[in-house]
Amino acid sequence: MTATFVGMPPFPQSARTALADTQLRSNLAHATSTIRGKRLRVVGEVEDWEQLRLAGAAIKDNTLLHLDEHLLRLEESLTRQGATVHWARDAAEACAIVADVARKHGVDEVVKVKSMATGEIDLNEALAAQGIAAWETDLAELIVQLGDDLPSHILVPAIHRNRAEIREIFLRSMAAAGRPAPDGLTDEPAALADAARLHLREKFLRAKVGVSGANFAVADSGTLVVVESEGNGRMCLTLPEVLVSVVGIEKVVPTWADLDVFLQLLPRSSTGERMNPYTSTWAGVQPGDGPQEVHVVLLDNGRTRALADDVGRQALRCIRCSACLNVCPVYERTGGHAYGSVYPGPIGAILNPLLRGVGVDDQVDSLPYASSLCGACFEACPVRIDIPSVLVHLRSKVVDAHRAPHQRLPKTEAVAMKAAALAFGSGARLGAAEKVSGLVGRLLGGGGRRRLPGGRKQLGRLPGPGAAWTDSRDLPAPPAESFRAWWKRTGGGR
């Protein structure tokens, strides 16, 4: 696998490429509108949905306030039940732990449950570098892996592909990875699922080591929880002899009873189902039942950095449902690859900068701006993450990072903002600026050759940064007289 998010350009450039992909636009418009409709229907059925959201947010917030205590309790519960707990500060440490377990068992392959945390740390690439193949078994992850592609959605990583493309990927790539696609494969969903089932079954039956993430980790019972639709995850969680789970430290919930709230919130928000088909739970090692060697890697990788941000820490409530992606008008048009991370969409636009820090990488710094701040994400979020407010907060962190003396101030924008702040500092100064704009309007719109619908004069194409507007949109000429000047001249029209 060679596909990588590393080195992706900032959002505006990658979005431009994505926006020109007509197949992508069509696939995403169809998929997101379908899943939006499903979600709205099942959320609408729940009378106390808002109370559930508040409860979900409160449980997560309270847990995050005492995260250290809950994590230690989780470690103790897991260890007591025969699991080995590892602590990983970053991606490299986590990958090394998983590779070490695999090497100790002398395997050259592992089967994987769909997991965001392992995608975040590029585990597959790290294992491949050690000669260990990591087989994705979630259908969508399999499509991405076989297509040497990148995931573009948290829940549906191959959302950017339609069934005709999936058929081609299976025909082209399954043989090199194991059992080939059947002859005469059609693009009927049942036929595609059958091909994947046959291909994956070999791997399930053969693999000695399974790798997973976890949706939740219950501190008091030491239970890990994986929520899924296909049952392929359960195969990986039960058939192999050894199971390694990479779990972000924010996944901990204090008690089993807390799952009550999240197992209502998650399926309705993510797949638009009342209940997900498979919920697997396991606590350490149970003799004669499932993997007999169980490892849990508790992963920081920037989460404590996010926790230290008093506005941004609410992003750690995220239960990876994808509701914010599906309702986002930006995501719907650019798709997930433009965000340059396994976490795309509105949550990715805040989570990536929070986990990785701002002021270092232009691509990361571009993400908080990849939003029109329309607020649809906040409305849909089952744990009430106020994504627009966090975006605005992170924009100020990006600007502040570039204020530091050793940094160049970012381009003309900073100059423009300082100039605007000066003009907006007093009504008199703004009035003077408007006189100039009125004059410009008369000069540039004075020809009157072009008029907007309704008859108002318009400006021609603007030079410089203004071209970003006028390349695609007409613009009215500034009026000869501002409101302020009119009020002064007429005494408010009396």
Place this chain on the structure above:
Amino acid sequence: MVCKSDRMRVALMVTCINDAMFPETGKAAVRLLRRLGVDVEFPTAQTCCAQPMVNTGYLDEAVPVVRTFVDAFEGYDAVVTPSGSCAGSARHQHSIVADRSGDPALQRAVSEVSPTVYELSEFLVDVLGVEDVGAYFPHTVTYHPTCHSLRMLGVGDRPTRLLGNVRGLRLKELPAAEQCCGFGGTFAVKNSDTSVAMGSDKARRVGETGAEVLVAGDNSCLMHIGGLLSRQRSGVRVMHLAEILASTEEAGTPQEHPVDAVHDQDTVAHGAAS
């Protein structure tokens, strides 16, 4: 008309974009409020709500602007603005800027002024208790609920209730109305390709309604959608809600291009050659 506003001191916060680019909206708001018995004032010290700075990340630059804002609007019972977005900025973001300033006086002033700010339809329906403003506008229109009025302020169906009582007006439902038009402030230029992709879909839906006028409560969004509708030679114009609600049968159909008309009147009045 009897109004609760009899003894209220009401200020018009016209917004910087209306002041500089869309003065007809401000004038319409003044006409409308006066017709409803509100002696609205225009504090000339006002400039901008600081949203362009805040939403681009320039909090330090926003501090003097918010200071100017509270200086201009302190002491009024209500501050009315023909913009959902600017009302949202004043109500939900000024405290962030005040906190950044570290100035307790500014924090206090913001906490006093912010709750007095109303978007126009909120002020008409909630404060004045009016849903029929006596307007006349014999045209087919469709309404786009702008994101900040819809989701930040929660104005709900107030604008469409007001429009529903305008005589002669035929209101067509806009498909996927609640989806963002893609303006987004500096998003419109920083991510212009995505912004235009969103706006193009909005413009297409406006076209599907067969309306001749697209109406909304924010001229910033209308400048974006209207710019696309114009570039497409769509034959659909955009108008602010205030301008439609200010229209009356007595005043006749609104002028075709009122901004230029003002300019022409000026030149006639001053006897200047144009």
